[in-house]
Amino acid sequence: MVIGSGPIVIGQAAEFDYAGTQACQALREEGVSVVLVNSNPATIMTDVETADAVYIEPLTVSFVEQVIAKERPDGLLPSLGGQTGLNMAYRLAEAGILDKYNVELLGTPLESIKKAEDRDLFKETMKRLNQPVPESAIVVSMEEAKAFRDQIGYPLIIRPAYTLGGTGGGIAYNDKQLEQFVRSGLDRSLIHQILLERYLNGWKEVEYEVMRDGNDTCITICNMENFDPMGVHTGDSIVVAPSQTLSDKEYQMLRSASLEIIRGLGIEGGCNVQLALDPKSPQYYVIEVNPRVSRSSALASKATGYPIARVSAKIAIGFHLDEIPNAVTQKTLACFEPALDYCVVKIPRWPFDKFTTSDRRVTTQMKATGEVMSIDRSFESALMKALRSLEIGVYGLRSKGVGLLTEMEIEEKLRVPTDERIFIIAEAFRRGMMIEEVHDLTKVDCWFLQKIWHLIEMEQQLRNKPLDEFTPDLMRKAKKLGFNDHHLGELIGVKEPEIRARRKAMGIAPVYKMVDTCAGEFEAQTPYYYSCYETESE
Amino acid sequence: MKALLILSDGTFFEGTNIGVAGTTTGEVVFNTSMTGYQEILTDPSYAGQIVALTYPLIGNYGINDDDNESINPQVAGFIVKEMCENPSNYRSDAAGDDYLKQYNIVGIQGIDVRALVKNLRDHGVMLGMVTTEHTVEEGLAILHNLPDYDSGAYARQVTTPRPYQWQQGEALKVQENKADNAPLHHTATAPPDQWEMPLEAGGRVVVLDYGTKFNILRSLRDRGLEVIVLPCTATPEEILQWQPDGILLSNGPGDPKALDEEVKNIQSLQQQNPNLPMFGICLGHQILGRAMGGETFKLKFGHRGANHPVKDLTTGKVHITTQNHGYAVQADSLPDDVEVTHLNLNDNTVEGLRHREKPVFSVQYHPEASPGPKDNAYLFDRFADLVKKKTEYP
Structure with missing residues (x-):
């Protein structure tokens, strides 16, 4: 059943x-x-x-x-x-x-699920496995708060227990702020109690989808890196697969931690591990574990071609990973780790077009109701594809209204993430803001910002370019970066069919490449395809 | 600047130059690891090979001082889809392109790497050229006059010229090291009779350097072993004068058939000292396989990546492994006293051996990882226990 x-x-x-x-x-x-x-x-x-x-x-x-x-x-x-x-x-x-x-x-025993889902049991289990979780403490006095600070240092997030709308809390970076927030928090908490926790501001958020079978074989299906650093729910974040800014040392450190966790919990089937990684040191924390098939595993399945739910079901009825065939190659086994030879971008789809008065800030509570995913050879073109797929009337990095914002509003919107932040970042670059400035405000890794900057640079090079100056070389560059014909038409002020005709006359057309789980190493029997501007079509 | 990748079968790809301009030739191979390009670039097992990475976005986290697997890049050439110009990582010291330029590596980017991979997969690895100078016709003429990759004794080119002791934790000072091409952060060693005895008597391992990755040395040192690295041509007498408690046969480039001397040295070492623990990795595994009477053969396009499933036949467990090899030991060629312990689940080739009586075992894959999963480090524990005589064999 x-x-x-x-x-x-x-x-x-x-x-x-x-x-x-x-x-x-x-x-x-x-x-x-x-x-x-x-x-x-x-x-x-x-x-x-x-x-x-x-x-x-x-x-x-x-x-x-x-x-x-x-x-x-x-x-x-x-x-x-x-x-x-x-x-x-x-x-x-x-x-x-x-x-x-x-x-x-x-499948996974109920005991294991409890260990992942119950906060105290989870902390205890992580401690036993030597896996760090963000330090936190429930305190009832200023002295206790300061003792906790002495242990772990700043920044700290202060959350009063039982207040209306979380009032009285805040983020403390120094003694003055700590005293202020602890005092107000304790005052406003109905039970005179606050939760102090290490604040992982600007840390990278990385997820691993891992699998384990009854024989204790553990594998990683996919890792994913959030575009938005810690503080935005992963369901509300733009996500890229595989991770882009992690060296092999970092990738393997987090992979080993994830496998340690799935083993330690005794999960049989798929599991999602969310981790926070310090962008300036090898320090990391385990944030959350989902001991079941989740939204992220659906994304990871489609991103890699590895059917996580399918394999989880087979594991649940007793199969081992090396007894299950790889559904795409049909020659190799489900016991391997997919190798991607493309970049995957997921963008959440929020319902703010239907709920027009709701608060558009994205925080730790998920607001998105859907998501789009795209695949291409570069991050830029995958991002552009995904933006178009949102069906919110955009064809690239320009959304209606951002052009009217003042500099002050731009800065504010960079600081406080909303569903529109990607467009705001693009607009900031259009207005000449530097990558470092945008990074300071958003904490988004400079690698991602560099790519958006690159797209805007191309956009400005293309803007108002006379059609007859559109050389094949420039056209190819624009297509490889993900500018579609409609968007190009908008930028240079001609209709889409004219661009298309010119492009086709140049012999520039997309080809289709396979998602085959193995980066071409083995022949695929039932792959699926993505378009890209390369030479060989499959 | 434009660059061409020309394969000996006449296929060619047009892209742009990365690294320095010029011409390079080698066996063209592909690696499917998604991270770890620096470790791959500096892995001596790639000597004589032009390496293509299937993951399209390379160089994202730059190059740093800590992730080298040898002192220099070792690849003959480098092929990527896109090399990142502005890396982002707190450890990054240089962009990939600058690094390639610094070490005179010729590379190409912007080609349809997947099309290249499919060609190599279907037709096998072959010689190729990356050039900013030659036409396709000129390139093919040069390629057709090159000796086979298999005939090269590449291990002898990349091995250390003299013995050294591996010291952990010292910063790599690559620049000062040019003089005699020996790794500087290894202490230069005196002959064994003038040797100062090490502080800890945890056990001494002689590493036969066929092209060792630093992480093998680190992994041994991490387990409290004293690590002496010798040239791959060291004779049994030269090896034994170091009074080793164990021998590690390292990874390295090329066909083991081109290393007959080395194979004979291992045979006579085993005859002289049958109870000496030995652990072979990759090329070291193949040399050990040949020394124990087995045959090796060339794989069509090799195993290069960080995702290969290997089954340990002694435990029934499957491990994900890092692999980088173009040759393999032939299972049915092995004598009765040698047991196949590990199999690759993708193509059922031999991934591990052990001698039934002697403390000798080997794996085709890379327990030192770097890049790749760290799941197989337990093999170093097993070896360290044998060296320290904590465990009896088998």
Whole structure:
């Protein structure tokens, strides 16, 4: 039996439907008959052909019990239905229903899931594994606060417990601020208590998607680097895969940590580990672990061609990674680490066009309701593709209205991230701001800023260029950087068809390359493709 | 400046020059690691080879002093899709292009690297040329007159000219080192009879340097072993006068068939001292395989990357490994007293051996990683335990 994720809510994309459907197919391939329960009929997984029996019923203990009583499944796979599926499994286990009907819980044991999800247990487990988590302390007095400061230093984030809207807290960089925030925090907290935590301002946020099987074989599927540093929820951040600014030493340090964690937790299947990395030292912290298929694993699957949900389902019914074929090459095995030979960019899609009055700041609580992902040979062109795919009426790095902002407003919007920040960064460069200045305000790594600067440099070179000065060399450069025909037309003031005709007359056309999990090392049987301006089409 | 990559089968690619202008030739190979270009550039196993990286964005985090695997870049040439001009990382001291220029490496960027990789995958590795000077016709004429890559005894070119002791933690001062081309941060060593005994008596390992990566030396030193590095041509007598507690046969470039002398030296070393622990890595594994009576053969396009699954047949566990080799040991050529312990899950080639009675084992992959996963460092523990006589073999 597979439990679906129920209704789609803000903070989720359709990733669990995607994962659940893949898992049902993977199980049926092995001759397992699949019973699916989900309360949401508007999904692919509830299509009649996905499972052997589909129940569209409320996800409550009593309804699910009736399905179990009727279908008498041998096993329950809860880790593919997001938090909803996991919670349901908990409640069924606690209510004794799994024991009563002799249903085996498949995949990661509930104990392991608890260790990842319960804050205290998680901290304890990380401590046992020698993995650093950001230091924090609950304090009730100025003395305790100062003692904590003496231990770990500045900056510190101060969060009063039980206040309305988190008032009274703040970020302290020095003694004066600490005293001020601790005093006001303690005053305003209804229970006279505050949480102090190391503030990882400007740290890189990096994620690893890892897998483990019952034989304790552990592999990394993909790592991803957030464009936005710590402080923006990874679901609200532009994300690039693989990481771009990490040396091999840093990459491997975080990879080893992630594998240590999946081993230590005893997870069987996929797992997502989020880490913060100091941009100026090898220090890192483990931020969060998702012991199940998640939004990030859906992204990682599509970014690499490695079907995480599918392989997780096979692991849950007892297969080892070296017994599962690689679905793309069909010759090699699922036991390897995908090698990418392209750059992947994800941009969140926010619903602010529908909720026009809502607060557009992006913070630690996810606001996006979807995301787009693009693939290309360079970061620039992947970014431009993704921006166009957002369907918010932009064709590149210019969005309506940014041109009207004052310098002051630009600086403010660079400092406080919103859904528009990528466009604001571009506008800042248009107005001659330096990369270092933008970095100081945004803390976005200079590598990313350099690329955006590069795009703006090209944009300015192209602007108002007479069509007949458009040499093949310039056209090729512009296409390789991801300027589409419409955008080029806008920049030089002609219609899209004219640009297209000129481009085609120059013989410049995209080719299509494979996503094959192995960077071309092996022949692919069922790859998918992305467009790019290269020479050989596959 | 424009540059050409010309392959001996007549295929050519037009791109732009990185590093210095000029002409270079070598065997063209590809590596699928997504990070670790500096470690790859400085890995002596790439001597005589022009290396293409499949990940398209290279140089993003620059070049630093700590990530070198030898004192200089070792590749014959370098092929990337895009070399980053403005690296971003707190450890970065130089941009990739400047680094290549500093060491006179000819490279090319902007070509369709994936098309190149598919050609090598389908037709096998071949000789090639990166040039800013020659036409395709001229290039092909030169390539067709070059000796086979397989015939070169590259290990003898990259090995240390004289013995040295590896010291950890000293900064690399590459510049001052030009004089005799020996790594300066290794202390120059006196002959063994004038040798000051080391402070710790944890065990002394002689590393036979067929082109060793620094991280092998670091990994041994990290385990409290004293590390003496000898030229790959060292005779058994020269090796034994150092009174080693263990021998490490390092990685290195080229075909083991071109190193008959070295193979014979290992054979006679084993005859003279059958209980001496030996650990072979990569080329060292192939030399050990040949010394114990096995054969080696050339792979079509080799294994170069950081994602190869290897199964340890003794435990049933699978490990992700770093690989960089163009040759392999032939399983059915091995005598009965040698056991295959590891297999590559992609193509079932031999990845590890051990002698059934003697304390001798070897792996085809790189437990020292750098670049790549650190999952296999346990092999150094195993060797260190043998050297320190903590464990009995087998």
